[in-house]
Amino acid sequence: MKMNIKIWRQAFQTTRGNFQTYILENMDDNMSFLEMLDVLNEKILHEGGDPVSFSHDCREGICGSCGVVINGRVHGPLQGVTTCQIYMRHLKHYKTLVIEPWRARAFPIIKDLVTDRQAFDRILQAGGYISINTGGIPDANATPIGRHIADQAFAAASCIGCGACVAACPNASANLFVSAKISHLAFLPQGQPEKNHRVESMLKAMDKEGFGNCSNTAACEFECPKGITLKNIAKLNREYFEALFRSSLEEHPTHPHHGKGDEVAHAAFHDTHEK
């Protein structure tokens, strides 16, 4: 198999990038897409150039590190897989592969195909957890959780944080990512005590990072390698309305993370939904 490989090269976040074309020959059907990049990089290195930087680690679709756009499709042309699970036999009908990084304001390019997705971490730091210290916990079976509830929580919790949802979205919205964590914890009894605060705090953090708004195009759901569904966004919205309603009824400024600026989050939310 012989192919033209057109790759986005950008040395630094602040410098201009451009496409460069390489030609690779003798590729095997069973070569993974990332192994093709490995082979290309060895070639570039031997020719005295700087290899293409790309994120990758586990190469079995679970760490969430990898992610590029291949010929316009996030994580390549297959559904339900990550970039590392694409093999050259899936791409052999193309003469040229155009490979680009995730494009989103909140994910600045570090180099070539590597983007900075730490915005996701900051959103989760704002409340994507159950506040519990180590130790002093009752027995794990003390609170039964119905199997269908546990399964739904698991389905939402299987998000790998790759950012494909943002890259696929015309608005570069992070709603699917945020909703996956909100749903996961909102389904479980352990997640109830903090649920109102959690959704408000995480949405506020999301807005601060510069992600776009959700306009229900469902591109995120279509491209998500882990099958996270739009139902999670619906649940996020319900959770948010409930939180708004309750926080107008209850005074709870005593929560340690609840501070100024919530009005901004509320306003941003209404921007999205009142159009």
Next chain:
Amino acid sequence: MNKLNPNTPDGNLANKWKDQLFNFKLVNPANKRKFDIIVIGCGLAGSSAAASLAELGYNIKIFTYHDSPRRAHSIAAQGGINAAKNYQNDGDNVHRLFYDTIKGGDFRSREANVHRLAEISEKIIDQCVAQGVPFARDYGGHLDNRSFGGAQVSRTFYAKGQTGQQLLLGAYGALNRQIHKKKVTVYNYHEMLDLVVIDGKAVGVVTRDLRTGEISSHAAHAIVLASGGYSNIFYLSTNAKASNATAIWRAHKKGAFFANPCFTQIHPTCIPASGHYQSKLTLMSESLRNDGRVWVPKKKNDGRYPEQIPQNERDYFLERKYPSFGNLVPRDVAARNIKEVCDEGFGVGSTGLAVYLDFEDAIKRLGEEEIESKYGNLFEMYELITGDDPFVTPMKIYPAAHYTMGGLWVDYNLMSTIPGLFVLGEANFSDHGANRLGASALMQGLADGYFVIPYTLGNYLATANVGKPDVQSPEFKEAEKSISTETGKMLASNGTTTPDEIHRKLGEIMRDYVGMARNAAGLKIANAEIQKLKQEFKNNLKISMQSENLNDSLEKAGRVKDFLELAELMAEDALQRNESCGGHFRTEYQTPEGEALRNDRKFAHVSAWEYIGKNKQHKLHIEKLKFEYIKLSSRSYK
């Protein structure tokens, strides 16, 4: 040979940990905030340790070379986590889990540590459920269990095939909470390149920011290493691409002894390499051997498709050699036998390094639907990677390295031979002896992080009288300088061999001579070959000259350099251990039936190696293993 003291508390096995907890000195709550702790690595052990220590009030800095703590390789663990909960009422208890783990490790682990692990196992499950980890449940809403190899009870908790992911996200959540509270500072994209020791105590690290090349020093009152294992020394392994030995190896060179480096676990059922470009290997669950039959053609180099080979021309070698366990022999036995038939020329596939795992009979017996419901997701994964449908043509499998039982030596309190340097999870050697049981790695990582280190580290801080170290002190400056010099040297090298090429060659040597079966002659060849590769690295390295932004080839070069040195020690350790046990199989030491032959009289000990200088032989120290509660016996699977 000097003797090492594991500092195991006296008293009855079941009370050792309780007594120790009472005897520990404590740090006053108001004083905890005066102590800084550095954690290296953010997998299960690192994240759980950092979060738990921060909750107590210590100030934590956590370092990872990933872009986010959630990427750590713990995320890829599939099967599950063991705990002696006895939820299935099948007679499980702490002593049984302890016993299974010691026996599974082929009697090469420390009784007191393993017993503590079994005691703690129950609390881990409680903790994780409270964090919102969505374990599998039954229809009544209670936690479900499954069985794993090496145990006759169902004690494995799981979340589909993504248990590691869910546990790591739980620990990552706990970590995020502390980051939000500003008790933890996280340094993504930072790789630890050196450990700083002042007055014999570990007080800091030197790191490199992978995005800018900036070298910086960080000081603390104690250091926790939780940087994982070193299976990637084999180049092809089930580990993630970035997993490496650099943090533990550089700590080793600063005085931390390295224990049992030759104890590595090779998993028998992985998808084989398909060509020279192969970058890593993917595990296929052990459960497939319940219904799949392993075979090779009876004729050497048989080029026919499997479907064309009639039954009487197939050799079901595991069933033939182990009639009672058949295809379900333990991991080490299966792996070794597969390698043997391939070495003899019976292997299949384009490389000859694979055997068939055939579901034809099971499909006939149970029907396609039943097989689909049992193994559907695994079959899909296999088809995605290889393009072959296991319903139509047999799977091809081959063993691959995937866990290292060896690691930095630690005492009962998880402290290395450098005071103030603690080592957790796969990075230490402590609990799995010569062979780890399935679903025990997650248990150990979380036990160390959540429930051991918060106490043992407190005791160290309360008693060691460590002053606040200063990053301006000459020891830090010297370490920074030596890292800069070394990086500069690599960047200036202008040879023709890339780090990956050297790493691949190293992997071949390790797989051929220090892999599933070893012998003295082969180990000596390995040593000679490694020396040649080291020269190649020194004189003919080729990397990218980019120094102020991401440079994969530079990162790899540093890691490969450390792997080359560790490889030498692995071969030496394997050569010195004149017996076979668990994952360490020396062909000279086997029973007439070809099983591992231990030598308890001479080798019931931990081999801990001390680094005493460049180009000098490592010095061996011995920790005798005493078995007071379990009788040494041999394993048989005929």
